[in-house]
Amino acid sequence: MKRSTFFWVAVIVCISCSTSMAIEVTIYNLQYVSDLNDTNSPYNLQLVDCTGGIVTSKSRKSVSSPWRITVQDVNEPNEWGGIHVKDLDGTGVLDTVSVGDEVYLSNMFVEEFRGTTFLQCITSNNPQVTVVSTDNTLPDPITVGPNDIAAPQYNSGDDSWFVKDYQAEKYEGMLLKVEQIEIVGVNQGKADDNYVLADANDPCQICWASDFANVDRESSSDYHEYITLGQFYCDITGILEQYTKRISGWDYYQLLTRKTGDIRPELEADITGDCAVDFEDLAVIGQYWLRGK
Numbered sequence: 260m261k262r263s264t265f266f267w268v269a270v271i272v273c274i275s276c277s278t279s280m281a282i283e284v285t286i287y288n289l290q291y292v293s294d295l296n297d298t299n300s301p302y303n304l305q306l307v308d309c310t311g312g313i314v315t316s317k318s319r320k321s322v323s324s325p326w327r328i329t330v331q332d333v334n335e336p337n338e339w340g341g342i343h344v345k346d347l348d349g350t351g352v353l354d355t356v357s358v359g360d361e362v363y364l365s366n367m368f369v370e371e372f373r374g375t376t377f378l379q380c381i382t383s384n385n386p387q388v389t390v391v392s393t394d395n396t397l398p399d400p401i402t403v404g405p406n407d408i409a410a411p412q413y414n415s416g417d418d419s420w421f422v423k424d425y426q427a428e429k430y431e432g433m434l435l436k437v438e439q440i441e442i443v444g445v446n447q448g449k450a451d452d453n454y455v456l457a458d459a460n461d462p463c464q465i466c467w468a469s470d471f472a473n474v475d476r477e478s479s480s481d482y483h484e485y486i487t488l489g490q491f492y493c494d495i496t497g498i499l500e501q502y503t504k505r506i507s508g509w510d511y512y513q514l515l516t517r518k519t520g521d522i523r524p525e526l527e528a529d530i531t532g533d534c535a536v537d538f539e540d541l542a543v544i545g546q547y548w549l550r551g552k
């Protein structure tokens with residue numbers, strides 16, 4: 260090889276080295292753990308390119324807070340298929356991203372923060388979010404029972420809340436739905452903003468939810484206006500997040516609603532109580548009408 264040719268080959272190799280520091284992984288690669296005694300991502304504290312998926316939520320605490328999104332891989336519809344992404348430095352890479360976009364995420368820093376695996380956008384890493392396609396149908400929420408994402412248990416000995424097992428970990432960052440439930444408690448969790456959902460047919464099955472990421476919540480209230488203690492709901496949908504701060508006595512999973520449509524109280528027109536308003540309800544009304552009642 261001529262010296263000049265060698266020089267240019269060396270330059271090209273060097274450039275490609277410097278731009279491909281990050282390892283390419285799927286969301287599954289980032290989230291899957293075989294041993295639930297250690298739920299940290301195998302890529303914790305590493306820089307990755309993530310093949311990504313569909314954006315299922317976008318929110319921020321206030322206009323000055325960083326954007327957060329969740330991304331779900333449609334190739335992993337059952338478990339280990341979702342992840343939280345935060346624009347930690349306010350780099351702006353999430354500003355124009357919308358729910359329904361398919362995204363590829365480059366130069367993301369993997370960080371276990373308060374129990375949840377995050378892809379953090381940090382300026383010095385030159386993070387990039389590429390929108391591959393837009394207006395995609397979101398993945399269907401996985402229907403789970405409250406026990407699948409069970410509420411924490413209370414230890415009165417040290418006034419702490421703890422997760423009995425980590426079976427819910429596989430759902431972290433994924434879109435989930437719980438059906439036929441009642442709200443049996445409020446003012447739980449570290450910010451007193453969690454409410455307790457109980458299976459209407461088996462009240463011993465409970466899980467925790469919160470509305471802090473719900474874009475339709477009035478900022479003056481911790482809860483969306485549809486949330487009422489003692490009320491029955493056809494279903495409640497949200498994204499699962501873990502919150503862990505053991506030094507303060509907290510470890511729990513919570514279902515985070517995204518918008519008004521995620522909270523479906525029983526409808527007044529649903530005469531038959533099956534959570535659908537259809538001809539059956541009309542038929543019942545018709546019978547009353549025919550009898551003149």
Ligand SMILES: [Ca+2]
Nearest residue numbers: 298374375501
């Ligand atoms: Ca976790």
Ligand SMILES: [Ca+2]
Nearest residue numbers: 290375376431
């Ligand atoms: Ca995780």
Ligand SMILES: [Ca+2]
Nearest residue numbers: 529531533535
């Ligand atoms: Ca009905």
